[in-house]
Amino acid sequence: MSDQVTFTIDGVEIRAARGKKILEAAEEAGIYIPRLCWAKALTPGGACRLCTVLVNGRPLAACTQPVADGLTVQNDVPEIREWRKQILEMLFAEGNHFCMACEKSGVCALQAMAYRHGIAAPRYPFRFPKRSVDASHPDVLIDHDRCILCTLCVRASREADGKGVFGVIGRGPKTRIGVNAEGGLGATELAAVDRAASICPVGAILKKRVGFAVPVGQRFYDERPIGLDTETAAISEGR
Amino acid sequence: MYRFLQELVGEAASRVCHVRTRLLDLVRDVQAVHGCVPADAIDRIADELGEPRVVVEGAITFYAFLSKTPTGRHVIRLSECPSCRSPHGHLTAAALERELGIGFGAVTPDGAIGLQRTACIGLCDQGPAALVSGVNGRPIAHFTADRVEDVVRAIRDGTLRQTGSFDDVRDSIRHSGDVVLTPMVSGAGLRRARAMTPEAVIAEVKNARLRGRGGAGFPTGSKWEFVRRAGGSEKVVICNADEGEPGTFKDRAILHEVPETLFEGMAIAGYAIGASRGIVYLRGEYEWMRDGLERTLRTLRKKGVLGENAGDKPGFSFDVRIQVGAGAYVCGEESALIASLEGKRGAPMDRPPFPVERGYLGMPTSVNNVETFCCVARILEKGSTWFASMGTGPSTGTKLFSVSGDCSRPGVYEFEFGLRLRDFLEKVGAENAAAVLVGGPSGLFVGPTGFDRRLGFEDLATGGAMMVFGPNRDLLEVASDFMHFFVEESCGWCTPCRVGNVLLKERLDRIRLGQGVPGDLAYLEELGAMVKKTSRCGLGQTSPNPVLTTLQDFRHLYETRLRNDDGLVPAFDLGEALAESARVQGHNPIFHEDP
Numbered sequence: 001m002s003d004q005v006t007f008t009i010d011g012v013e014i015r016a017a018r019g020k021k022i023l024e025a026a027e028e029a030g031i032y033i034p035r036l037c038w039a040k041a042l043t044p045g046g047a048c049r050l051c052t053v054l055v056n057g058r059p060l061a062a063c064t065q066p067v068a069d070g071l072t073v074q075n076d077v078p079e080i081r082e083w084r085k086q087i088l089e090m091l092f093a094e095g096n097h098f099c100m101a102c103e104k105s106g107v108c109a110l111q112a113m114a115y116r117h118g119i120a121a122p123r124y125p126f127r128f129p130k131r132s133v134d135a136s137h138p139d140v141l142i143d144h145d146r147c148i149l150c151t152l153c154v155r156a157s158r159e160a161d162g163k164g165v166f167g168v169i170g171r172g173p174k175t176r177i178g179v180n181a182e183g184g185l186g187a188t189e190l191a192a193v194d195r196a197a198s199i200c201p202v203g204a205i206l207k208k209r210v211g212f213a214v215p216v217g218q219r220f221y222d223e224r225p226i227g228l229d230t231e232t233a234a235i236s237e238g239r
Numbered sequence: 240m241y242r243f244l245q246e247l248v249g250e251a252a253s254r255v256c257h258v259r260t261r262l263l264d265l266v267r268d269v270q271a272v273h274g275c276v277p278a279d280a281i282d283r284i285a286d287e288l289g290e291p292r293v294v295v296e297g298a299i300t301f302y303a304f305l306s307k308t309p310t311g312r313h314v315i316r317l318s319e320c321p322s323c324r325s326p327h328g329h330l331t332a333a334a335l336e337r338e339l340g341i342g343f344g345a346v347t348p349d350g351a352i353g354l355q356r357t358a359c360i361g362l363c364d365q366g367p368a369a370l371v372s373g374v375n376g377r378p379i380a381h382f383t384a385d386r387v388e389d390v391v392r393a394i395r396d397g398t399l400r401q402t403g404s405f406d407d408v409r410d411s412i413r414h415s416g417d418v419v420l421t422p423m424v425s426g427a428g429l430r431r432a433r434a435m436t437p438e439a440v441i442a443e444v445k446n447a448r449l450r451g452r453g454g455a456g457f458p459t460g461s462k463w464e465f466v467r468r469a470g471g472s473e474k475v476v477i478c479n480a481d482e483g484e485p486g487t488f489k490d491r492a493i494l495h496e497v498p499e500t501l502f503e504g505m506a507i508a509g510y511a512i513g514a515s516r517g518i519v520y521l522r523g524e525y526e527w528m529r530d531g532l533e534r535t536l537r538t539l540r541k542k543g544v545l546g547e548n549a550g551d552k553p554g555f556s557f558d559v560r561i562q563v564g565a566g567a568y569v570c571g572e573e574s575a576l577i578a579s580l581e582g583k584r585g586a587p588m589d590r591p592p593f594p595v596e597r598g599y600l601g602m603p604t605s606v607n608n609v610e611t612f613c614c615v616a617r618i619l620e621k622g623s624t625w626f627a628s629m630g631t632g633p634s635t636g637t638k639l640f641s642v643s644g645d646c647s648r649p650g651v652y653e654f655e656f657g658l659r660l661r662d663f664l665e666k667v668g669a670e671n672a673a674a675v676l677v678g679g680p681s682g683l684f685v686g687p688t689g690f691d692r693r694l695g696f697e698d699l700a701t702g703g704a705m706m707v708f709g710p711n712r713d714l715l716e717v718a719s720d721f722m723h724f725f726v727e728e729s730c731g732w733c734t735p736c737r738v739g740n741v742l743l744k745e746r747l748d749r750i751r752l753g754q755g756v757p758g759d760l761a762y763l764e765e766l767g768a769m770v771k772k773t774s775r776c777g778l779g780q781t782s783p784n785p786v787l788t789t790l791q792d793f794r795h796l797y798e799t800r801l802r803n804d805d806g807l808v809p810a811f812d813l814g815e816a817l818a819e820s821a822r823v824q825g826h827n828p829i830f831h832e833d834p
Contacts, residue, residue, distance in 0.1 A: 046733065047732055047733055048734050049734050049775065052772070052773045059773060061775070083769050083773050086735075090739065091738070093738070093742070094734075094741075124742050125742075149731070149732075164293065166293065167297045168584065169301075170301070171731050172728065172729045175737060178293045180292055180293040182282070
């Protein structure tokens with residue numbers, strides 16, 4: 001059995017190491033599969049479902065599904081683009097997201113992803129949930145209003161920081177990110193330099209005293225729409 | 240109190256030998272004695288098990304029967320399932336509120352009794368029904384309003400029987416078939432299996448063409464073959480007795496009437512796949528049956544069906560332990576069930592790996608339904624030809640059905656596969672049915688036009704829940720109740736299921752209350768289709784069904800409630816709206832397409 005497999009994404013033939021997940025193999029080949037809950041070197045979460053692709057016609061999460069010889073993967077097709085818009089709109093409707101006042105505006109993956117998918121406003125009614133802010137930590141705060149439950153903080157703390165500061169608690173619509181102390185974030189061993197303190201793709205986990213530092217127009221996604229890095233890397237390397 | 244709680248946790252931790260994966264037993268113990276698992280207890284549990292506290296808290300807050308805040312020394316949990324609710328359920332609810340002087344979700348001022356609603360508790364054929372915590376989750380069946388005063392008094396007096404007796408619950412088996420509900424010669428199936436090679440046992444099950452009875456219908460023999468061939472020396476047999484699909488109670492009948500057949504089937508599975516360990520995951524709602532099952536296990540050990548040298552032959556040992564759940568429908572999904580058994584949140588896992596490769600504690604694991612194991616025991620006793628002669632080509636043998644709702648003979652029925660729905664309805668006394676929910680809320684609503692369809696994997700596949708609705712039922716209200724169920728039972732991990740079910744219910748209710756507009760039907764269809772396609776596990780992949788299948792078969796019920804009167808159109812085609820002005824002005828507007 002060869003350790004390389006060949007498959008296609010939207011008709012483009014790709015070779016990848018056996019066992020690699022579709023999303024990562026695509027990334028290396030310069031094909032961007034939209035996602036919010038994935039980060040390199042962390043266990044994939046399969047939570048946001050934005051990376052859903054059709055694998056031989058079956059919808060599966062590209063971040064958890066391994067490549068295999070001869071797979072036909074559909075990524076950038078109308079049906080899936082529509083699902084992705086729906087997922088993004090669900091996330092906006094579920095939480096309390098006020099982009100205009102958010103420190104993460106311009107650096108927020110949810111916002112950037114909405115732009116990429118041409119979303120002006122969600123079709124779904126806002127839920128306006130009542131959620132809390134935990135500012136008990138001297139350097140980091142967590143605002144649950146803006147949390148999309150991607151669980152990147154949970155995995156980063158456990159896997160990259162070796163700490164387990166965050167966890168998932170509750171169930172169903174009451175699911176939320178919990179911290180490893182009854183007394184709140186300030187009673188945990190979270191440090192500002194931890195990966196978990198900076199991995200949040202939205203404005204839920206924020207470092208204190210550093211908001212709004214970059215002027216509008218020069219923020220990260222102002223210059224590089226989300227996904228472009230992956231796509232241009234492939235072009236510059238002649239792939 | 241504080242000191243008591245610390246001691247309580249310490250003792251409970253000792254009972255599970257401080258093993259991390261036995262978290263569920265530990266917290267269940269604390270909850271049962273203390274009425275909740277407060278923050279102090281969580282700290283101590285985390286210490287005792289060497290787990291981060293947020294992991295312990297995550298597990299506790301996942302299960303409906305566990306709570307961080309006081310729920311009362313006894314909690315009365317009244318089923319809110321549609322077949323329990325009407326026609327008398329709301330009267331029981333009102334009588335309980337009056338008798339206790341509190342509303343649902345509250346606790347009496349003395350902390351003695353809490354009142355809660357709960358999802359289906361598997362007593363649909365004898366509702367209204369409730370469970371009482373603190374007395375082994377004792378069930379109260381036929382819980383009519385006139386019994387409320389007596390039951391509450393018995394709880395306060397401590398005279399509600401401690402044992403899970405069956406005096407309240409009548410095991411309404413209406414029709415026994417030849418396979419499952421007919422008692423077998425104890426040990427005969429296992430003895431015959433032990434005379435064969437494990438491969439031959441698997442071949443026998445394959446020849447019988449047995450398919451999983453939980454509803455999905457995966458071929459049992461193939462599943463066992465995967466597990467047998469998977470690497471690793473230790474393998475595990477798990478019995479999924481977490482029948483949480485509203486309207487399902489056929490496993491209750493098996494667990495009470497023919498548990499020996501079940502355990503023998505598990506032992507045969509153990510022999511076939513090479514496992515010495517079996518675990519029954521018993522849904523929290525069935526805690527009251529635990530003592531009886533333990534007694535049966537002791538009997539079978541004495542008889543030599545279980546334990547060392549099981550099946551009267553040296554060299555093969557197989558034993559079973561019972562794990563009681565804590566109220567989570569999603570744990571019926573096999574990877575969630577395994578996670579729950581390992582003491583984690585009962586959330587489904589990503590596949591691959593599949594449980595047959597890496598399941599419980601990383602071991603290759605076969606998870607099979609209660610009824611499937613019973614079929615196995617009978618196949619080995621009487622032969623695959625005998626079994627395959629019943630039913631239809633793709634669906635061999637018999638199937639148990641849990642029948643509830645608007646019919647004159649609710650209860651458990653065992654029929655051969657292939658029965659026409661119309662004939663089925665006649666047998667259960669539901670000739671006037673307006674709709675049948677086949678397979679529970681994750682299945683489909685079938686109207687009279689579908690009554691000639693047949694029950695079997697090739698047509699109407701079902702785990703066995705058959706809920707009948709008469710012409711006077713409001714099906715949209717029923718669908719709304721079930722959407723509420725899925726909202727509550729979603730594990731919350733993935734976006735489409737966590738958010739989508741809430742949105743589906745919101746729009747369904749809007750229509751139900753006469754506030755819907757024509758575009759809402761397409762909205763529901765698009766949203767429901769997307770939730771099914773993009774959700775991570777079987778829950779979200781089926782949860783829109785109450786809406787989608789009623790929209791399909793009972794569309795008129797929606798259409799007659801839509802508002803068409805105010806002339807407001809919530810969505811429109813911009814191009815069409817501007818076409819006239821574009822024509823007059825003589826230039827064409829440019830529409831930017833979505834990127």
